[in-house]
Amino acid sequence: MKKFLLLMILCGSILGAQTEDEKQLRLIYDQALEKGKSYDWLKYLSNRIGGRLSGSVQAQQAVDYTKDQLDGLGLDRVWLQPVMVPKWVRGLPEFAYMETSPGVTTDMPICALGGSVGTTGRGIKANVIEVQSIEELKTLGKEKISGKIVFFNRPMDPALINTFEAYSGAVDQRGRGAAEAGKYEALGVIVRSMNLRLDDYPHAGGMNYGDIPDSEKVPAAAISTNAADLLSTTIRLKPDTQFFFKLNCKQLEDVESFNVIGEIKGSTYPDEIMLVGGHLDSWDLGDGSHDDGAGCVQSMEVLRILKAINYKPKRTLRVVLFMNEENGLRGGKKYAELAKNKNENHVFALESDSGGFTPRGFSFDTSEANLKQAQGWAKLFEPYYINLFVKGYSGADINPLKQEGIVLAGLRPDSQRYFDHHHAESDTFEHVNRRELELGAAAMTSLVYLYDTYGVKASK
Amino acid sequence: MKKFLLLMILCGSILGAQTEDEKQLRLIYDQALEKGKSYDWLKYLSNRIGGRLSGSVQAQQAVDYTKDQLDGLGLDRVWLQPVMVPKWVRGLPEFAYMETSPGVTTDMPICALGGSVGTTGRGIKANVIEVQSIEELKTLGKEKISGKIVFFNRPMDPALINTFEAYSGAVDQRGRGAAEAGKYEALGVIVRSMNLRLDDYPHAGGMNYGDIPDSEKVPAAAISTNAADLLSTTIRLKPDTQFFFKLNCKQLEDVESFNVIGEIKGSTYPDEIMLVGGHLDSWDLGDGSHDDGAGCVQSMEVLRILKAINYKPKRTLRVVLFMNEENGLRGGKKYAELAKNKNENHVFALESDSGGFTPRGFSFDTSEANLKQAQGWAKLFEPYYINLFVKGYSGADINPLKQEGIVLAGLRPDSQRYFDHHHAESDTFEHVNRRELELGAAAMTSLVYLYDTYGVKASK
Numbered sequence: 064m065k066k067f068l069l070l071m072i073l074c075g076s077i078l079g080a081q082t083e084d085e086k087q088l089r090l091i092y093d094q095a096l097e098k099g100k101s102y103d104w105l106k107y108l109s110n111r112i113g114g115r116l117s118g119s120v121q122a123q124q125a126v127d128y129t130k131d132q133l134d135g136l137g138l139d140r141v142w143l144q145p146v147m148v149p150k151w152v153r154g155l156p157e158f159a160y161m162e163t164s165p166g167v168t169t170d171m172p173i174c175a176l177g178g179s180v181g182t183t184g185r186g187i188k189a190n191v192i193e194v195q196s197i198e199e200l201k202t203l204g205k206e207k208i209s210g211k212i213v214f215f216n217r218p219m220d221p222a223l224i225n226t227f228e229a230y231s232g233a234v235d236q237r238g239r240g241a242a243e244a245g246k247y248e249a250l251g252v253i254v255r256s257m258n259l260r261l262d263d264y265p266h267a268g269g270m271n272y273g274d275i276p277d278s279e280k281v282p283a284a285a286i287s288t289n290a291a292d293l294l295s296t297t298i299r300l301k302p303d304t305q306f307f308f309k310l311n312c313k314q315l316e317d318v319e320s321f322n323v324i325g326e327i328k329g330s331t332y333p334d335e336i337m338l339v340g341g342h343l344d345s346w347d348l349g350d351g352s353h354d355d356g357a358g359c360v361q362s363m364e365v366l367r368i369l370k371a372i373n374y375k376p377k378r379t380l381r382v383v384l385f386m387n388e389e390n391g392l393r394g395g396k397k398y399a400e401l402a403k404n405k406n407e408n409h410v411f412a413l414e415s416d417s418g419g420f421t422p423r424g425f426s427f428d429t430s431e432a433n434l435k436q437a438q439g440w441a442k443l444f445e446p447y448y449i450n451l452f453v454k455g456y457s458g459a460d461i462n463p464l465k466q467e468g469i470v471l472a473g474l475r476p477d478s479q480r481y482f483d484h485h486h487a488e489s490d491t492f493e494h495v496n497r498r499e500l501e502l503g504a505a506a507m508t509s510l511v512y513l514y515d516t517y518g519v520k521a522s523k
Numbered sequence: 524m525k526k527f528l529l530l531m532i533l534c535g536s537i538l539g540a541q542t543e544d545e546k547q548l549r550l551i552y553d554q555a556l557e558k559g560k561s562y563d564w565l566k567y568l569s570n571r572i573g574g575r576l577s578g579s580v581q582a583q584q585a586v587d588y589t590k591d592q593l594d595g596l597g598l599d600r601v602w603l604q605p606v607m608v609p610k611w612v613r614g615l616p617e618f619a620y621m622e623t624s625p626g627v628t629t630d631m632p633i634c635a636l637g638g639s640v641g642t643t644g645r646g647i648k649a650n651v652i653e654v655q656s657i658e659e660l661k662t663l664g665k666e667k668i669s670g671k672i673v674f675f676n677r678p679m680d681p682a683l684i685n686t687f688e689a690y691s692g693a694v695d696q697r698g699r700g701a702a703e704a705g706k707y708e709a710l711g712v713i714v715r716s717m718n719l720r721l722d723d724y725p726h727a728g729g730m731n732y733g734d735i736p737d738s739e740k741v742p743a744a745a746i747s748t749n750a751a752d753l754l755s756t757t758i759r760l761k762p763d764t765q766f767f768f769k770l771n772c773k774q775l776e777d778v779e780s781f782n783v784i785g786e787i788k789g790s791t792y793p794d795e796i797m798l799v800g801g802h803l804d805s806w807d808l809g810d811g812s813h814d815d816g817a818g819c820v821q822s823m824e825v826l827r828i829l830k831a832i833n834y835k836p837k838r839t840l841r842v843v844l845f846m847n848e849e850n851g852l853r854g855g856k857k858y859a860e861l862a863k864n865k866n867e868n869h870v871f872a873l874e875s876d877s878g879g880f881t882p883r884g885f886s887f888d889t890s891e892a893n894l895k896q897a898q899g900w901a902k903l904f905e906p907y908y909i910n911l912f913v914k915g916y917s918g919a920d921i922n923p924l925k926q927e928g929i930v931l932a933g934l935r936p937d938s939q940r941y942f943d944h945h946h947a948e949s950d951t952f953e954h955v956n957r958r959e960l961e962l963g964a965a966a967m968t969s970l971v972y973l974y975d976t977y978g979v980k981a982s983k
Contacts, residue, residue: 096681221556224907224962259958421881421937423908447684448883450910477881477937479958498719498939502684 090372095505101360102497108356109492114347117387118150118318133325143321146397148387154311162305171290174265175312177390179283186309187251209248215240216255226478241283242272252283255291263287264487267346322394323384331377338412339365342388349490357419364504376515385460399463410519413472414458419500420476424451428471436520468522550832555965561820562957568816569952574807577847578610578778593785603781606857608847614771622765631750634725635772637850639743646769647711669708675700676715686938701743702732712743715751723747724947727806729850782854783844791837798872799825802848809950817879824964836975845920859923870979873932874918879960880936884911888931896980928982
């Protein structure tokens with residue numbers, strides 16, 4: 064761009080007579096961008112602690128660290144909510160190769176899927192049968208599948224603009240593939256990583272055996288997209304190619320962990336609870352910066368910003384860092400269960416769990432009337448390039464709070480880069496841009512401010 | 524994100540009866556995302572050629588390569604338009620340090636600004652005077668400035684959401700700082716890099732001495748943001764700190780270079796020309812991936828996509844890869860001059876020169892009537908998350924075409940990461956995301972398709 068010719072004013076917010084809401088949003092954004100803390104918090108979580116798989120030492124360190132940081136914010140109350148979580152361990156090393164002729168092998172980047180059983184003995188070696196879908200398993204039947212390794216290789220659809228839709232359209236292979244393939248006596252399952260990019264990272268993620276008996280449980284792992292393409296081409300050229308993989312993963316006994324919670328008591332309607340949150344656990348391969356360290360530090364930042372600009376909420380604002388979203392959702396379920404037992408009145412909950420990228424807006428899982436109320440605030444967000452106010456999914460951790468009248472909302476960042484890093488070794492701090500992260504926190508804070516100021520239109 | 528719970532449909536494009544325009548846009552996006560060529564072209568430009576400073580071997584290689592690629596697209600005509608360009612050379616090595624006590628030095632990442640004279644002899648060593656603005660120079664006067672190195676250290680404003688506004692607000696220091704400081708007998712000028720991030724990269728960029736005599740021309744260079752903070756703190760603690768820098772840069776004779784042009788002849792209105800373009804030259808420190816390799820390959824992709832989906836334009840479509848935007852704008856000026864001489868009727872021109880990031884929309888430098896026409900297409904772009912149709916600057920290279928009736932437009936990508944890399948060693952291929960780049964090309968193609976189909980509302 065040329066030096067003197069940059070006179071564009073895209074923002075369009077000609078500052079004339081500002082309304083109180085406009086002023087508050089500006090204060091919120093200034094605070095986030097000039098004095099933000101979220102990036103420093105994330106740096107610690109990512110670089111000093113790292114991947115935070117439920118039940119791990121790192122997950123406990125993250126509980127301690129975030130509680131400590133919340134303690135320092137001068138909130139009215141900070142506490143830990145105990146919850147029993149599953150403890151699945153990867154048990155390195157895990158490895159794989161394909162063997163095109165006896166002794167001629169090519170290593171393949173692989174990782175066990177969360178919840179998978181390990182391979183017994185020395186690992187599994189067998190011929191590969193590639194399928195594009197779970198339905199195709201049925202067509203092939205036991206005759207073609209028995210004794211083989213099933214290779215699920217349907218890519219995420221690149222033509223879908225919202226990459227979460229592409230993920231939804233492919234992730235059944237990872238989630239249910241092994242349970243289904245086991246029924247046809249497959250020896251194991253490998254899945255093309257849920258990644259739109261061609262690279263060498265295997266992407267972890269949860270899988271589920273459903274109700275099948277232990278004897279039918281076969282090990283399941285993901286291979287990188289490059290490895291998937293290579294394997295697919297190879298077995299077309301040489302159908303007797305064998306694939307070997309060894310996983311040492313194991314499901315241990317449940318252990319105790321915690322949701323980390325902080326709150327500012329409401330001045331006028333203390334019994335109306337507004338929640339912001341993300342999940343503190345992550346997969347273990349990367350450091351969980353985007354999924355979901357970003358959502359945690361943004362949620363903490365919401366309360367910090369409101370205190371910093373000296374805003375006194377009418378309603379009770381609560382930040383919740385949920386444990387175990389990735390492989391159990393125990394934190395979200397426990398929180399909702401206790402909220403119900405205590406008869407707490409949650410009027411609003413907002414989750415950030417789609418990465419720390421430039422925010423585009425929010426999706427709302429609520430009534431039409433409540434959606435309309437939010438859309439009525441769109442103009443206020445225009446100077447900040449926030450323009451998505453749509454009906455849609457909120458977040459896994461807050462979903463158990465769903466009931467009539469409540470507004471469940473999800474932050475919707477730009478989704479293009481998310482699945483490059485999602486659940487992979489490359490979900491690391493250097494892939495988070497400070498401003499993008501901070502803009503997300505500011506957008507969340509602004510929405511919370513507006514709901515606190517005006518209340519939920521059509522609550523119960 | 525949890526596996527089975529991703530049922531959000533943000534896109535909102537319920538496919539019912541599609542209009543012809545909706546169908547065409549879908550075809551365009553499918554082509555860009557499934558069979559796009561822009562990323563591969565950029566990979567070659569960035570990784571096989573590299574930084575393309577006007578007059579350099581690499582700039583000529585880029586001319587040859589892109590002409591060759593356009594030749595392969597089966598356009599009606601591809602040609603080179605000669606243009607004389609300035610040849611400024613950096614002349615490595617260049618280096619700098621600060622010296623807090625005799626012999627106690629700290630190296631500082633530095634780069635000469637484009638157009639600067641070199642330091643004579645062994646380099647310049649002097650005390651430093653920090654200023655926040657050109658105005659401050661006047662207040663200080665010759666007495667305080669004479670014999671010193673002036674250090675312009677006003678940061679880009681982080682509170683501005685559109686980072687190009689923050690750039691506009693700070694870049695006068697880089698562009699005019701040396702010319703102004705020379706008037707007060709400064710020995711040299713160093714400028715805080717135009718970068719919102721704190722890091723160790725000095726950012727190049729053009730500067731201009733205006734009409735001042737050669738004897739008043741002092742060397743000008745940028746230091747990294749980290750170095751600027753360090754230097755600022757150091758001279759506050761120890762005002763007699765000295766700064767040393769040595770630049771070997773030089774302005775040589777102008778040399779011949781080229782704009783690279785390809786076109787598809789219009790079927791119905793061949794005399795109405797619609798232009799898409801970017802600039803082929805770049806600064807030399809990185810490989811010019813975002814600035815502006817991205818804009819070049821996106822512009823080439825516009826014509827490729829339209830041919831691939833078998834669209835026959837009514838108007839003549841021209842891709843222009845301009846030479847020398849960065850330090851002279853000779854390509855853009857020459858193109859406009861020749862267009863005028865030949866009485867060519869340009870009705871529309873679109874430039875991409877703001878990085879290959881997720882596109883948010885377009886800014887239009889045109890009449891209100893023409894802007895309204897574009898805004899009338901906003902609904903068509905909604906499924907693709909394009910929602911910015913605003914009045915504003917288009918692009919430096921197409922700006923000389925400005926006249927009554929023409930629509931000048933600029934692609935507006937997300938701006939948050941742009942200045943992390945702009946003109947720096949880190950403007951490299953790995954910082955471009957394939958999908959973000961391709962979405963930009965698709966948005967551009969869609970706009971071109973619509974203007975070709977409906978014509979410009981209020982042309983001359």
